[in-house]
Amino acid sequence: MEQHVREEWEKFSELLSKISGYGEAIGLLHWDLRTGAPRKGAEVRSGTIGMLSGELFRLETSSEMGAFTEYFSRPDVGSQLSEVQNKIVKDCRKEYERSKSIPSKRYEEYAVLAAHSETMWEEAKEKSDFASFEPFLSKIVAFKQEFIDYWGVKGTRYDTLLDMYEPDLTVEKVDEVFSRLRSRLVPLVEAIAASPNKPDTGFLNQIFEKEQQEKFGLFILEQMGYDFEAGRLDESVHPFATGLNPGDVRITTNYLLDNVTSSVFSSLHEGGHALYEQNIDKKLVGTPLAQGASMGIHESQSRLWENMIGRSRAFWERYYGDLQQHFPVQLADVQVEDFYRAINSVANSFIRIEADELTYNLHIIVRYEIEKLIFNEGLTVKELPQVWNAKYQEYLGITPPSDGLGVLQDVHWSGGDFGYFASYSLGNMYAAQILNTLRKELPELENLIAAGNLLPIKEWLTDKIYRHGQSLTPSQIIEQVTGEPLNPDYLADYLEAKYTELYKL
């Protein structure tokens, strides 16, 4: 590398490190707001988050950033850089160009609104009062529509949003994989509904003490290999994971007294996200590559741990005894097989995050279609509760009794995250495809799980996926790990095999 290139790269690294620092501060301000910040400070706090997001935005769109990314994009300069360095330049340039197109004042106003809107959503959800939230959500949607124009429409307007979470993915492709998936899942769901072999889930409807739930959750996280010296577990309304830096990756959960499985599986889920971020190569710290490859790949890891490992028979052969010890009264007369069948019970329900792994995809399809309607067909926010309820009736055969159990249930839209939901089902598909390879390369997988020996799984995933962070694209990862592009049949195969056996179809 020529001396001038090296010197420029050092200066560029300082800028990247500053950008990372702003990201960490904003991440903590958000985390704090959701986990325990006092109510009366929330308004000023929202302003602070907005201001710092504006500063971060300013750095990402600075003339410095423009000049650096232009310089390092030159073929004679880029050829002197490593692959990782070229990926950094490429991602920064993409972000620069996308952001440059939005006037910074508009972006800052949006950020203030989004932070405030989240607080309003929390209250509205609690009171099941969509009307109080509607003006905020309408403004968020209006901002997104405005931003789509700034960013430029690729394919349809909604494609522009999809691309932010899953690069190179289109409405056309998602429509295709979702319809293939649906065509195999719908008959499966129908067969299950018709099966006389329903699991007994009655024993789940007991009071499970919060303290014991917390203890068991901490134990399971430790078993997965979650590093508590590089993270912590807290409570929030909506569980989430946030990587402030690879040495500080926090997760939250929500304890429902009458539902022990909710906190257990949300800990496994967020724990999967967190394992990913804790195990990113330290060399990537301070660069934009110190994060997951995409939302879909990130979600594949939470789903793999929550469902494919955490809802497997082998897992509970090992850990059910521990759960019984935490709840000796509640689970005294419940056999492990009955527990396994109960936690895999398929039911058409209202709440996405409590849905089983099979119907979950229908919850996603509802949201995906509604988002498409908003951005491609002009559906108004006011109409959302009605459309939401109609689609739930159509796909799941149920109508939410309140907006708190319906359109208000998710945090995503309140923060402007449209285009995100599809990632969840993409994650399921990636996860099943990765699991298929994992089984080939660790043929003893079921035995390892049944022995509580989960660390080899974490190590395999670290080697194949986690350590790379965002230095590979989602399609590079899925092809390098599994040898083929995204293929929804692995998920359908996995679900068919599991549920055919479980429901004796």
Next chain:
Amino acid sequence: MEQHVREEWEKFSELLSKISGYGEAIGLLHWDLRTGAPRKGAEVRSGTIGMLSGELFRLETSSEMGAFTEYFSRPDVGSQLSEVQNKIVKDCRKEYERSKSIPSKRYEEYAVLAAHSETMWEEAKEKSDFASFEPFLSKIVAFKQEFIDYWGVKGTRYDTLLDMYEPDLTVEKVDEVFSRLRSRLVPLVEAIAASPNKPDTGFLNQIFEKEQQEKFGLFILEQMGYDFEAGRLDESVHPFATGLNPGDVRITTNYLLDNVTSSVFSSLHEGGHALYEQNIDKKLVGTPLAQGASMGIHESQSRLWENMIGRSRAFWERYYGDLQQHFPVQLADVQVEDFYRAINSVANSFIRIEADELTYNLHIIVRYEIEKLIFNEGLTVKELPQVWNAKYQEYLGITPPSDGLGVLQDVHWSGGDFGYFASYSLGNMYAAQILNTLRKELPELENLIAAGNLLPIKEWLTDKIYRHGQSLTPSQIIEQVTGEPLNPDYLADYLEAKYTELYKL
């Protein structure tokens, strides 16, 4: 106000609000690091705090700040501003000029040295090895001497340092009040030492369960009027209060199993700081006036609540029964009067932060006199241990057996905080003087306290002090509230009356 002035003020307000936001973010990053951030993230976190502190400094010394404060300082412009606005301009200008006067290269060298020096101090304190720390402290002092020249000498050289923490206070004035105070306290301390009526403190040396300590602390904070919707209580090694904004003022405490009084009085102390910041007028949010008037006035509020209310007989007449209920075994045979006498036991000890409210002032006077000798009389750092020990012998009748228990005990000097110590005793004096007025204006004060009716006290303090934030100077506050300037006799009177009765002198 002319339109141009109004428009400029709006732009200036945006800059001020941005500065406030950086302060809030840095405050939260610090709070988090001290209360529960995972260990492995600490190094990256420190870098993030350093980066944001640099950004904040850049804003405070920006050409924008220079131009705004110069413009608003013009008589024809200033005359159109409110009193509060003029105070904002004055404070910002002072900070700007002070920071600007130091060549940035020298300041950076100093910052590196100060950080290193703190680490060296920690090691030296642990080994009680002053010689290893001396070269670093000498360099810190040399830098401070250089900075005094940059800042400009007002009165004596040490005046320049004092002014940073307690505006308008001079060496002449502090000399006068400290020597008056000392002349009354030294004989009092001697008389107590000679008194046969020593309280029994043996029962304090028991195990007090942490959970119960926490419950009692939360109860007392609630009684004081601390607003838990605008704050929270956490644990940290060293207790502190931090006002992120007036709607988010957090406090921490530290539970010592073998010392229940430590957490109780640190909660009252930090609670006093927090009441101040929670009750600052919301109109001042986003300006540099949304903080305490000075270190001394801030300290007066922690001391008033901790000592003058919290260590009063009336307070424990009301709350001792509650404390007993929290520790029924430990305090079963201890009468309230014995408890009151034990928590007010006076002892000549080596460590400032463990000192009682009476001898505490002598610890401060030692430090004040030594700082003055350094900056006004050329006392060398090498001579410090000898001078320190001689002064402890003279005022407290004891000679530290090691420098770890003597000159090395405090962190302040290692980080360059010369001029700060005086604030602690100024706080005691302000508190006693304010208490004297409070007693006149709420003649039923003792009865209110004994009835657990503390809110009228909080309301009175809010009206007289808290709501003003930094919009008044310390001397304006003390004169407006009490009708006269700082007068050390109120503290001496208070201490003489209390301890003469307590020790039957």
